[in-house]
Amino acid sequence: REGVNEELDELRKIIFNTKDFIEKIQERERLKTGIQSLKVGYNKVMGFYIEVSKPNLHLVPKEYERKQTLVNAERFTTPELKEIEHKFSYSEERIKTLEKEIFLEFLKELTKYYSTLRKISELIADVDVFSNLALVATENNYSRPQITDTDEFIVKEGRHPIVEKYLPKGEFVPNDTYMDNKENRIIILTGPNMAGKSTYLRQNALIAIMAHMGSYVPAKECKIGIIDKIFTRIGASDFLALGQSTFLVEMIEVSNILRNATPKSLIVMDEVGRGTSTYDGLSIAWAIIDYIANNPQKFGKTLFATHYHELTQLGDDEKRGIKNYTMAIKEYKDEVIFLKKVVKGTINKSYGIFVAQIAGIPDEIIKRSKEILEELEKAEKYIKEKVEIDVPRNIVSKNVFQPTLFVPEIPKEVEHIINEIRSLDLDNLKPIEALQILSEIKQKISNIKF
Incomplete structure (x- = not known):
C-alpha cells in the first residue's frame, strides 16, 4: 500500500502512468507526421515502439529509427521512447527488489512477536473448529x-x-x-x-x-x-x-x-x-x-x-x-x-436384475435375464433335490475349512455341476453366456444316471 516506502510509491507511479504517457505521445506524433493510423505500443520482446503502415512510410520523420519489419507495417523507436523504456524496465526491477527488502524487514520484525502470534492463532483455530462443530450439531440435530x-x-x-x-x-x-x-x-x-x-x-x-x-x-x-x-x-x-x-x-x-x-x-x-x-x-x-x-x-x-x-x-x-x-x-x-x-x-x-432395470438396461434384456435366471434356479433346485446337498453345520465352528462342502457318496460328475452353478455370478452374466452355460449343464445332467 502507499506510504510504506517513498521510492516504491514513485516507481509505481511511473509504471501506472506510462499508459497515459504513451497515449499522449501517440496523439502528438499523429499530429506531427499526419499519419492517423500511427500507433505507439509495447511488448516484452520489442519494448516500446511506433508502428507505421507501409502506405505511410514516406511520411516517417528522419529521427525515427527502424526497429522491426512486419508484413504490412514497420516499427520504429525514438530517443524519447528509449528513455521511457529504460525508466520502465528499471522501475519494474527496482520495484521487485524493494518489495522483497520490505517483506524481509517485515518478517524480521514479526519474529519478535512469534510466541504471542502463535498462541493467538492457536486460540483462533480452536474457536473456529469448536464453533463450527457447534453450528453443525445445532443445525443437524446431533447429540x-x-x-x-x-x-x-x-x-x-x-x-x-x-x-x-x-x-x-x-x-x-x-x-x-x-x-x-x-x-x-x-x-x-x-x-x-x-x-x-x-x-x-x-x-x-x-x-x-x-x-x-x-x-x-x-x-x-x-x-x-x-x-x-x-x-x-x-x-x-x-x-x-x-x-x-x-x-x-x-x-x-x-x-x-x-x-x-x-x-x-x-x-x-x-x-x-x-x-x-x-x-x-x-x-x-x-x-x-x-x-x-x-x-x-x-x-x-x-x-x-x-x-x-x-x-x-x-x-x-x-x-x-x-x-x-x-x-x-x-x-x-x-x-x-x-x-x-x-x-x-x-x-x-x-435383486441384481432389478438394479439393472433401475440403471436403464433395455426392457428386452431385463425380460430375457429373468427367464434365464428362472431356468438356472430350476436347474440348481433340481440338482439339490437329487443329491440333497447341504453345508455341514459343524464347519462354521472349526478353524480349518473342510476339504468338501458336500455330504459323502455324491458322484463326482454331480459335484462338478453343483460347483459350476454355485460359482455363477448372476449379476454380471450376459444373456448369451447364460444360455450357453444352461445348455452345457442340461447336457451333462442328461448323461448322469441317478
Missing part, C-alpha cells in the same frame, strides 16, 4: 456421545453426516447399532446393491471418529467405548503403475488389518473377496470371518458387509459373537422397494 470404559458400541437412530445432506430433510433413514466384544462382536450384513449397506458401514465409522474427536454425532443417542484404531476395507481401487490389481490391493489392506488390529479396534469390511472368482472370494471371506471370530483376544468389533449369502451360515453364533443382519426389502408386484433399514436376519436374493 452428545458418551465415551465410556466399556467395550460397547451403541448408536440409536444413527445417520450418515454427509449422505443425509444430499437428501431432502427427513428422508434419510436412521439405523441402530449395538456391538460389544462378547455376543455381538461381529455383524455379517447382507443385502442387494443400493440397499444401503455401505452407507451403514461408513456412518458407524464416522460416528466413532466424530465422538473421539470431541464432536457431537448424528444420532439420537450414542454410547461408545474407547476405540484405539479404525480399520476399513471399502471400495475398489488398483495401482496399475505398481502392478497391483484391485484384488491384490484388497488383500494387502486386509492383511494390514489382520496384522495390526486389537480388541479395542473397530473393523469395517465391505465386499471382501469380490475382486476374484466367486468360489475363491467366498472361501477367503469365510476364512477371514472365521479367523476374527476365533481370536477375540486379537480383534474387536467388526462390521462385515457381503453379497455372499453363504456366509450367513456363520451367523447367530453367540459363543463366537457373530450376528446376522440384513437390509430390509419389500417386494410389491414386479417392484422392489429398498427400505434402507437394518434388521436382524438374512436375505438369499441379490
